Amino acid sequence: MDQRTLHIHDELIERCRMGERDAHYQLYKLYAKAMFNVGYRITKSEEEAEDVLQEAFISAFHNLESYRGDASFGAWLKRIVVNKALNALNKRKHELIPDDxxxxxxxxxxxxxxxxxxxxxxxxxxxxxxxxxxxxxxxxxxxxxxxxxxxxxxxxxxxxxxxxxxxxxxxxxxxxxxxxxx
Missing domain, CATH: 1.10.10.10 (Winged helix-like DNA-binding domain superfamily/Winged helix DNA-binding domain)
Structure with missing residues (x-):
């Protein structure tokens, strides 16, 4: 993948790291809909998907320093959303997949x-x-x-x-x- 494509939002991410609230909001607007859809496809619940989305962005913004840029920001964020959605499923105490x-x-x-x-x-x-x-x-x-x-x-x-x-x-x-x- 072209490095320019991979790091399309580097400037915005750097502004987020410096604590600019407007940059946080812009990044949220860029990814919120797609990440909500990822969460929804896993949880099957709009309410849970909204919670997953919020938790994922909070986690991402708190851990932005750990984003190394190995993958696109969207791929990094998507992995966080998937993990949060899976945690939500586990909280429901449903057995996802048998241990055997x-x-x-x-x-x-x-x-x-x-x-x-x-x-x-x-x-x-x-x-x-x-x-x-x-x-x-x-x-x-x-x-x-x-x-x-x-x-x-x-x-x-x-x-x-x-x-x-x-x-x-x-x-x-x-x-x-x-x-x-x-």
């Missing part, structure tokens, strides 16, 4: 060329929201956020094969939900 990795088989990925007119973006979103937390989390991190299975494993504290298995199970469950007559 051995019980999961890695299923072969299905490919389908079937076209369906009844599938709208809204319908797919609704069905994704109906997925269990663990399935929805892995599906969101993989398909929507672009993480690979190794990264998902590190984020969630699971094996790479468990991530693959959870993704395949999420896809199967999603397909099942989409096939149900409304």
């Amino acid at each position: 990795d051995e019980q999961w088989d890695v299923a072969e990925e299905e490919t389908s060329t079937e076209y369906r007119e009844d599938l709208t973006v809204e319908r797919v979103k609704q069905c994704i929201e109906k997925l269990p937390d663990g399935y929805r989390t892995v599906l969101s991190l993989y398909l929507l956020e672009g993480y690979d299975h190794q990264e998902i494993g590190e984020i969630l504290g699971i094996s790479e094969s468990t991530s693959k298995s959870q993704l395949n199970r999420a896809k199967s469950k999603l397909k099942e939900l989409l096939n149900q007559v409304q």
Whole structure:
């Protein structure tokens, strides 16, 4: 990635480090909507996503000195949002993914060329929201956020094969939900 692209907001970040409130607000405005969407896709709750967003920005601003610029600011912030969203899920005391990795088989990925007119973006979103937390989390991190299975494993504290298995199970469950007559 071009270094100019990677560090597009360096001047703004530096102003934040110096404590300029306006710079904090500008940075917030640049990233708030996208980061809210990341939080929402994981928590499935607007209220929790708003809390996640606020906590993530507070954490980011307090720890701005630790931002080294190895990745874009957006990628760094996104990782904070993902972690905060996962913490919110854990607070719900839902079991995200079973501890027993051995019980999961890695299923072969299905490919389908079937076209369906009844599938709208809204319908797919609704069905994704109906997925269990663990399935929805892995599906969101993989398909929507672009993480690979190794990264998902590190984020969630699971094996790479468990991530693959959870993704395949999420896809199967999603397909099942989409096939149900409304």
